[in-house]
Each structure stands twice: as structure tokens, then as C-alpha cells.
Amino acid sequence: xxxxxxxxxxxxxxxxxxxxxxxxxxxxxxxxxxxxxxxxxxxxxxxxxxxxxxxxxxxxxxxxxxxxxxxxxxxxxxxxxxxxxxxxxxxxxxxxxxxxxxxxxxxxxxxxxxxxxxxxxxxxxxxxxxxxxxxxxxxxxxxxxxxxxxxxxxxxxxxxxxxxxxxxxxxxxxxxxxxxxxxxxxxxxxxxxxxxxxxxxxxxxxxxxxxxxxxxxxxxxxxxxxxxxxxxxxxxxxxxxxxxxxxxxxxxxxxxxxxxxxxxxxxxxxxxxxxxxxxxxxxxxxxxxxxxxxxxxxxxxxxxxxxxxxxxxxxxxxxxxxxxxxxxxxxxxxxxxxxxxxxxxxxxxxxxxxxxxxxxxxxxxxxxxxxxxxxxxxxxxxxxxxxxxxxxxx
Amino acid sequence: xxxxxxxxxxxxxxxxxxxxxxxxxxxxxxxxxxxxxxxxxxxxxxxxxxxxxxxxxxxxxxxxxxxxxxxxxxxxxxxxxxxxxxxxxxxxxxxxxxxxxxxxxxxxxxxxxxxxxxxxxxxxxxxxxxxxxxxxxxxxxxxxxxxxxxxxxxxxxxxxxxxxxxxxxxxxxxxxxxxxxxxxxxxxxxxxxxxxxxxxxxxxxxxxxxxxxxxxxxxxxxxxxxxxxxxxxxxxxxxxxxxxxxxxxxxxxxxxxxxxxxxxxxxxxxxxxxxxxxxxxxxxxxxxxxxxxxxxxxxxxxxxxxxxxxxxxxxxxxxxxxxxxxxxxxxxxxxxxxxxxxxxxxxxxxxxxxxxxxxxxxxxxxxxxxxxxxxxxxxxxxxxxxxxxxxxxx
Numbered sequence: 001x002x003x004x005x006x007x008x009x010x011x012x013x014x015x016x017x018x019x020x021x022x023x024x025x026x027x028x029x030x031x032x033x034x035x036x037x038x039x040x041x042x043x044x045x046x047x048x049x050x051x052x053x054x055x056x057x058x059x060x061x062x063x064x065x066x067x068x069x070x071x072x073x074x075x076x077x078x079x080x081x082x083x084x085x086x087x088x089x090x091x092x093x094x095x096x097x098x099x100x101x102x103x104x105x106x107x108x109x110x111x112x113x114x115x116x117x118x119x120x121x122x123x124x125x126x127x128x129x130x131x132x133x134x135x136x137x138x139x140x141x142x143x144x145x146x147x148x149x150x151x152x153x154x155x156x157x158x159x160x161x162x163x164x165x166x167x168x169x170x171x172x173x174x175x176x177x178x179x180x181x182x183x184x185x186x187x188x189x190x191x192x193x194x195x196x197x198x199x200x201x202x203x204x205x206x207x208x209x210x211x212x213x214x215x216x217x218x219x220x221x222x223x224x225x226x227x228x229x230x231x232x233x234x235x236x237x238x239x240x241x242x243x244x245x246x247x248x249x250x251x252x253x254x255x256x257x258x259x260x261x262x263x264x265x266x267x268x269x270x271x272x273x274x275x276x277x278x279x280x281x282x283x284x285x286x287x288x289x290x291x292x293x294x295x296x297x298x299x300x301x302x303x304x305x306x307x308x309x310x311x312x313x314x315x316x317x318x319x320x321x322x323x324x325x326x327x328x329x330x331x332x333x334x335x336x337x338x339x340x341x342x343x344x345x346x347x348x349x350x351x352x353x354x355x356x357x358x359x360x361x362x363x364x365x366x367x368x369x370x371x372x373x374x375x376x377x378x379x380x381x382x383x384x385x386x387x388x389x390x391x392x393x394x
Numbered sequence: 395x396x397x398x399x400x401x402x403x404x405x406x407x408x409x410x411x412x413x414x415x416x417x418x419x420x421x422x423x424x425x426x427x428x429x430x431x432x433x434x435x436x437x438x439x440x441x442x443x444x445x446x447x448x449x450x451x452x453x454x455x456x457x458x459x460x461x462x463x464x465x466x467x468x469x470x471x472x473x474x475x476x477x478x479x480x481x482x483x484x485x486x487x488x489x490x491x492x493x494x495x496x497x498x499x500x501x502x503x504x505x506x507x508x509x510x511x512x513x514x515x516x517x518x519x520x521x522x523x524x525x526x527x528x529x530x531x532x533x534x535x536x537x538x539x540x541x542x543x544x545x546x547x548x549x550x551x552x553x554x555x556x557x558x559x560x561x562x563x564x565x566x567x568x569x570x571x572x573x574x575x576x577x578x579x580x581x582x583x584x585x586x587x588x589x590x591x592x593x594x595x596x597x598x599x600x601x602x603x604x605x606x607x608x609x610x611x612x613x614x615x616x617x618x619x620x621x622x623x624x625x626x627x628x629x630x631x632x633x634x635x636x637x638x639x640x641x642x643x644x645x646x647x648x649x650x651x652x653x654x655x656x657x658x659x660x661x662x663x664x665x666x667x668x669x670x671x672x673x674x675x676x677x678x679x680x681x682x683x684x685x686x687x688x689x690x691x692x693x694x695x696x697x698x699x700x701x702x703x704x705x706x707x708x709x710x711x712x713x714x715x716x717x718x719x720x721x722x723x724x725x726x727x728x729x730x731x732x733x734x735x736x737x738x739x740x741x742x743x744x745x746x747x748x749x750x751x752x753x754x755x756x757x758x759x760x761x762x763x764x765x766x767x768x769x770x771x772x773x774x775x776x777x778x779x780x781x782x783x784x785x786x787x788x
Contacts, residue, residue, distance in 0.1 A: 001512075001516060001561040001562075001591075001592045001593055001594065001652050001653070002512070002513035002515060002516060002561075002652075002653055003511060003512060003513060003652055003653045003655050003657075003660060004510065004511050004512055004513055004514075004660075005513065005653070007511060007655075007660055007663060007664075008655075010663065014468070014663075014666050014667065016468075017468055017666070020468075040465070042464035042465050043464055044459070044462070044464070045459065045462070046456060046457050046458055046459050046462040047456045047457060047462070049457070052453060052454075052456065052457040055449075055453040055456075055675070056450060056453055059446060059449040059450055059453065060446075062440060062441045062446065062449075062638070062639070063440050063441060063443070063446040064440055065438070065439065065440050065772075068438070068439070068440040068441070068635075068638075069638040070436035070437055070438070070635075070637040070638045071434070071436050071637045071638060072638060074408070074410075074411055074414075105499055105640075105669075105670070106670045108668065108669070108670045109668060109669055109670065112667060112668030112669070113507075113668060116398065116534065117397060117398050117401060118395075118396070118397060118398055119396035119397060119398055119399065120398075121396060122395060122396060133667055133668075136667045137667060137668060140510065140664070140667070167395040167396075168395075197395075198395045199395055200395065241462075241464075243464040243465045243670075244456070244462075244463040244464045244465060244466060244671075244673060244674045245456070245673050245674070245675070246499075246670065246671070246672070246673045258395050258396075258397055259395070259396055259397045259399070261397050261401075261402075263397075266397060266398075266401055269401060269404065269408075270401075270534070272408050272411070273408065273506060273527055273530045273531060273534070274502070274503060274506030274507060274527075274531060275499075275502070275503055275506075276499070276500045276502045276503065276637075276640065277638075277640070278640070279638065279639050279640045279673065279676060280638045280639070281449070281639070281675070282673060282676075378459075
């Protein structure tokens with residue numbers, strides 16, 4: 001009996017768990033401190049009324065034999081939801097077939113589990129800094145990970161280096177943690193590179209809903225050639241506040257074939273074997289996000305968060321602190337003042353301003369010296385947090 | 395770029411998908427036929443009122459900022475639910491710590507995903523016939539699978555063979571598909587064998603709620619020594635009709651250590667990295683199953699299914715057909731009459747009685763010549779199905 005020893009190669013603890021421990025220790029020692037949390041990317045606004053009504057309606061269906069739903073269809077997602085997602089994509093000019101959309105309990109699950117269908121011998125290319133889950137899920141399988149440098153110089157948007165050979169390429173745009181967004185021209189370069197190499201781009205679009213400028217791509221499938229080299233992961237978590245309700249979807253084009261196999265069919269086989277679908281009531285809740293009224297309500301919530309983002313961004317400008325994000329993203333990625341290291345700045349903010357952020361170093365070596373703030377707090381707390389920061393750092 | 399080529403070793407299609415195709419083809423060709431489905435193990439009774447009320451209440455909490463819930467705690471399950479599960483186990487004499495219980499979206503997910511934390515070099519021991527997911531999830535990882543024969547002679551309850559060396563051992567009791575249940579003495583033999591070998595038993599207790607006789611074990615942890623060699627998987631799917639609502643839990647004792655590592659900590663690391671928890675509203679629904687009124691209501695539903703099981707069992711007895719199960723299980727595992735093969739009997743029942751069952755051969759080589767019927771249909775349909783069978787087979 002042996003465990004999967006690759007797990008021993010993982011770094012000691014998940015970033016947000018470490019932060020939670022530090023914060024809890026500080027709060028215990030200083031029970032009077034009124035902490036403002038602009039750290040973990042969790043939403044704070046309640047589910048919108050359209051979603052709430054859909055949930056109540058679906059719960060009532062589950063109470064009656066005639067409308068009760070058991071196991072969901074093997075196709076991974078009820079047709080009603082797939083159809084609504086399809087129309088949402090069509091709204092920004094992307095044509096998808098219903099079978100290309102596979103519904104799940106969230107982008108995090110799919111981003112981790114998709115690796116199951118790829119060989120462990122594949123080489124993986126991951127930007128640094130990045131959402132830690134990309135690296136950890138590959139370390140768990142013992143895959144070779146190459147990093148591409150995202151830096152102040154390239155605006156945290158690295159482009160392909162043709163001397164590097166990779167099989168799986170992670171792109172997250174709008175980016176977590178940096179808030180930087182690729183343009184269509186930049187994504188075209190990535191699509192060209194992936195098709196040349198026979199690589200697959202794992203495109204994390206969990207933050208597409210924050211894009212304000214129609215010229216910026218919301219989906220990799222807006223780029224010609226992407227259908228033969230990309231998988232897109234998306235989620236209701238940020239779009240509609242589903243972090244505690246759990247629904248996402250992954251899009252795999254029919255044309256995506258490697259080793260003579262349909263990648264979509266492999267994924268379907270993985271999911272029918274190791275997953276049993278998303279709760280009916282949750283799929284009905286997700287459907288409500290796409291009604292006209294649902295769209296109006298979620299946009300109101302997204303607007304609320306974007307105002308917070310502007311509040312933080314304006315404060316950074318006033319303080320003369322360099323940052324990315326905050327415009328098409330709920331994240332503000334700032335350069336720690338006075339050349340401070342990330343965790344030192346974390347401690348300073350926690351102890352002197354009682355503001356909790358996320359140390360950039362937790363996202364990779366290029367994150368050292370940077371820091372992430374999120375726009376998911378409430379308005380008043382966000383305003384107070386930046387006031388405290390301005391007072392501390394002036 | 396290579397796919398995971400072990401996927402190519404999987405048999406062509408998932409059993410229930412094949413059945414669905416055959417049934418759909420028959421129904422299309424015979425639109426007037428009134429099919430009765432006693433095939434796939436899906437429940438048909440609606441969620442009980444106690445669960446429905448809990449869902450409505452939790453949805454209302456999600457509508458208000460002060461009670462809205464985002465990401466669930468990293469510990470995999472809200473303390474309120476873990477505490478209720480703990481008390482449920484205490485009710486049949488099993489003492490667990492809260493941290494030993496990890497909540498998920500269902501036993502199927504956990505049974506598949508748990509393999510992630512074990513080496514691919516481990517040898518796996520699986521009964522034949524068996525729930526196909528045990529085999530398929532191991533084939534996907536390229537693990538060596540050994541089978542133990544479950545046959546008419548051993549009552550479909552194989553016992554350890556000490557000449558066989560294995561690292562991971564699957565036990566499902568009450569069994570899917572055979573309905574057979576291990577006694578405490580028999581499980582003691584398995585626990586002894588696993589501890590001797592340093593193996594781990596993956597104990598699938600998804601059907602424990604159907605056990606009627608207090609002398610039969612509902613949990614492997616009723617057996618002395620199990621805390622150093624077993625993981626138990628359980629689910630609300632059959633217990634409370636959650637097949638379309640999705641909640642389960644996995645129990646890993648603090649004492650379970652292999653390779654110097656806590657198996658529970660490895661699983662927690664896997665889950666915090668590749669999973670984002672179960673919806674708050676679903677966890678509140680699961681909690682409602684454990685109130686006194688919830689228990690009364692689900693027992694009423696379980697009693698309804700068990701009456702169906704008795705209806706089928708009585709008919710088998712009348713027809714002189716050999717079977718197991720039906721007493722502490724919703725499954726009746728019968729020997730096809732006149733030495734018929736499983737799929738021939740499937741076609742005969744489908745075409746001549748318009749009854750859909752599950753061919754035993756789909757569960758492994760020892761399933762050939764056997765057939766599974768389930769008690770999850772409605773009462774009237776079940777009575778009609780056995781009448782049709784009696785007429786056909788008399």
C-alpha cells in the first residue's frame with residue numbers, strides 16, 4: 001500500500017488556509033479589532049430575487065411525485081440550462097452546440113478533474129503568478145510544470161515563447177490574481193501557438209462577466225482557430241454569487257481531438273463515471289440568471305462590486321501605487337509600497353489597518369512584492385478600508 | 395500531447411447508458427408500449443416535507459445579506475451537518491469525531507476521487523459482480539485489478555483469500571447489485587485480513603438504511619479494528635431520495651495512516667484543491683433528514699420501497715426463481731429462468747412484458763445468467779410488473 005507520493009511534493013498548505021490561520025490568531029489576540037476582509041474572492045451580496053424565486057419553485061417541484069427529479073441526465077446538464085448558456089454565448093458572438101456545454105458544480109472542480117483525461121507525461125505551462133489550484137492539481141499528478149513569467153514589464157500578460165514546448169497551457173483572463181485582461185490580438189497569438197504545437201489551452205473565464213469593454217474578448221472561442229485547441233471553464237460563482245450554491249460549466253468543442261480521441265467524449269466519460277450531476281434545483285437557479293430580469297439583477301450586483309473596484313483603484317492612484325486590474329476585474333493587484341515583501345505588507349495591513357488582503361507571493365515567485373485586494377466587500381467597508389490604508393501609508 | 399490512454403482500456407459504454415439506448419429504441423419502435431422501469435436504481439418518491447421546508451428556509455437565508463452564505467468551510471461540511479451525522483452513527487453504536495466526517499456531493503464522486511490519493515501501483519481487489527464504477531475508476535488510472543468471485547455458492551458474499559495480496563479492497567454491503575449483506579462475523583474476517591496486509595477497505599455503505607435486522611452491521615466501524623483499515627462512503631441518495639439533490643459523506647478515522655501519512659489529511663487536501671464544497675441549501679436539506687420528524691418521514695418512504703421489494707421477492711418465490719436481496723436491500727438479484735443469459739432475459743422482459751431491468755452480466759462475469767430488479771418503482775407499477783412477469787414466465 002502506497003499513497004500517491006506526489007502529494008508530498010505539495011507546498012505545506014493552501015494559501016487561503018494560511019491567511020485564515022493568521023487572521024484568526026490576530027483576531028483572538030485583539031478581539032476588539034474590527035477587521036475588513038478584502039482577501040479571499042468570496043462574494044457578499046445575496047442571491048438575486050430572480051434566482052431565489054427559481055429556487056423556491058424548483059424546491060416545490062421536488063415535493064411532488066409528478067415533478068420530482070432524481071438523477072440528472074448523463075449528458076451533464078439539463079437541456080434547458082445548456083440552451084440558456086448557448087444563447088448567452090451567442091449574445092457575444094460565439095456559436096456553440098448544446099453538447100459542447102457540460103454543466104458541473106463549479107469551475108474549480110472541472111479545472112482539477114479535467115487533468116484526469118490527460119497523460120501524466122504531458123508538460124504544463126502555467127503563468128506565474130497564478131491561482132494556486134493550477135499548480136497544485138498538476139503537482140498531485142506528478143506532471144512537469146513550466147512557468148511563464150507574468151511581470152510588471154509585460155503588464156502581467158505573458159505571450160508565447162516559441163522555444164518552449166508545452167502540451168497544456170493555462171490562461172486565466174480576466175486574470176486571478178492580477179486582474180489583467182488579454183486583448184483579442186494577444187489571445188490570437190496563444191491560439192496560433194497552441195495549434196502549432198498540438199497543445200490544449202485550458203481557458204479559465206470565471207471572471208468574464210466583469211469585462212466592461214466590448215472590444216475585449218469574453219471567451220476564447222471569439223478567436224478564430226480556438227475550436228481546435230481550447231477548453232473553456234466558466235462559473236456562476238462570481239457572475240451570480242453562486243460561491244455557496246455551486247454551478248459552473250465547461251465548453252469543449254466537437255473539433256477538439258487529440259491522439260485520435262474526442263476530448264469532449266473523454267470528459268463525458270470521466271464525468272459519468274466519477275460525478276453524478278448538479279442538483280436539479282441548482283440548475284433551475286442557474287437558468288434564472290439568464291432571464292431578462294435575472295440579467296438585470298445580476299448586472300446590478302456586478303455594478304456594485306465594480307464601484308468598489310473603482311474605489312480601491314482611485315485610492316491607489318491617489319497614493320501613487322502601481323497596480324493592474326480593477327477595471328474589467330474585481331481584483332486590484334498592487335505593488336507593495338516602499339519595496340515591501342508581500343507577507344510583510346500583509347502583516348502591516350492586518351496589524352496597523354485591520355485590513356485583510358492576499359499576499360502576491362502566495363500566487364508564485366513573480367507575485368513577491370505584490371498584493372491582491374478584492375472588490376467583493378460591502379461598499380461601506382471598502383471605503384473605510386481604503387481610508388485606513390491611506391492614513392497608514394501616507 | 396497525449397491523452398490518458400488508460401481511458402482506451404475502458405469497455406465501450408457505461409452499463410446504464412447501453413440500457414437507456416436499448417429502451418429508447420424499443421419505445422420509439424413501439425410508442426404504445428407502457429414500459430415499467432425497474433432498472434436503474436433511481437428513487438421515485440418526492441423529497442419529504444421536512445426536507446422541503448428546510449430547503450425553503452435555507453433559500454430564504456440566501457436572499458438576505460446578513461444570512462447569505464458563500465464558500466463553504468474548508469473542512470468539507472458545515473459543523474451542523476457533521477454533528478448530525480455523528481449523532482446518527484452514535485445511534486447505532488459508532489463513535490466518530492466531527493473531523494472524521496467529510497461531506498461531499500455524493501458517494502459516487504468520493505468513490506471515484508478517493509483514488510487520487512493512492513499510488514497507481516496499488517493492487518485493487520473488487521468483487522465480481524459489482525457496481526461498474528469501482529472497476530472503471532481504477533481502469534482509468536491503470537491500476538491492477540484483481541477480482542474475487544461472488545457466486546450463488548457463497549451467497550454473493552466472498553470472504554478473504556489469504557493467498558491474494560491487495561492494497562485497496564472494495565466492499566459494498568448491502569450489496570449493489572446483489573442485495574446480499576455481510577454479517578458482523580464476515581466483516582471481522584475482512585477487517586482482520588486488511589489489517590494483516592496493511593490494505594485499506596473502501597466500504598460502500600450507500601444502502602445501510604435498508605437494513606432491517608439490528609444484528610446486521612450498518613457501518614464497518616461497528617467492527618473492532620476497522621479504524622486502522624477502513625474508509626466508509628455513505629449517501630443521502632437512497633436514504634432520503636437525494637439522487638437529484640446531491641449530498642453524501644465519507645468517514646476517515648484519525649487512526650488511518652499509511653506510508654506515514656494521515657489518509658484523512660490527504661483527502662482533505664484533495665478536496666480543498668479540486669472541490670469547492672456542497673451548496674449550503676443542500677447541507678441544510680441533509681440536516682433535516684436527521685430531525686425526529688425527518689427520520690419518521692424518510693422511514694415511511696423507505697418502508698414504501700421495502701414493500702415493493704417484498705412484492706418482487708414473493709413473486710420470485712412463487713415462480714421458484716432463486717434470488718438474493720430484497721430483505722435488507724432495495725435490489726432483488728435473481729437467477730434468469732431456464733438458464734437464460736442476462737441480456738437475453740433483458741430483451742425478453744423488455745419486449746414481452748415491457749419491463750426494464752438490469753442484466754447481471756453488466757456487473758461482471760459472475761453476473762452472467764443473473765438479473766437485477768429494483769424496488770424504487772411505484773407500488774402499482776411494481777405490482778403490475780411482477781404480474782406481467784408471472785404471466786410471461788409461468
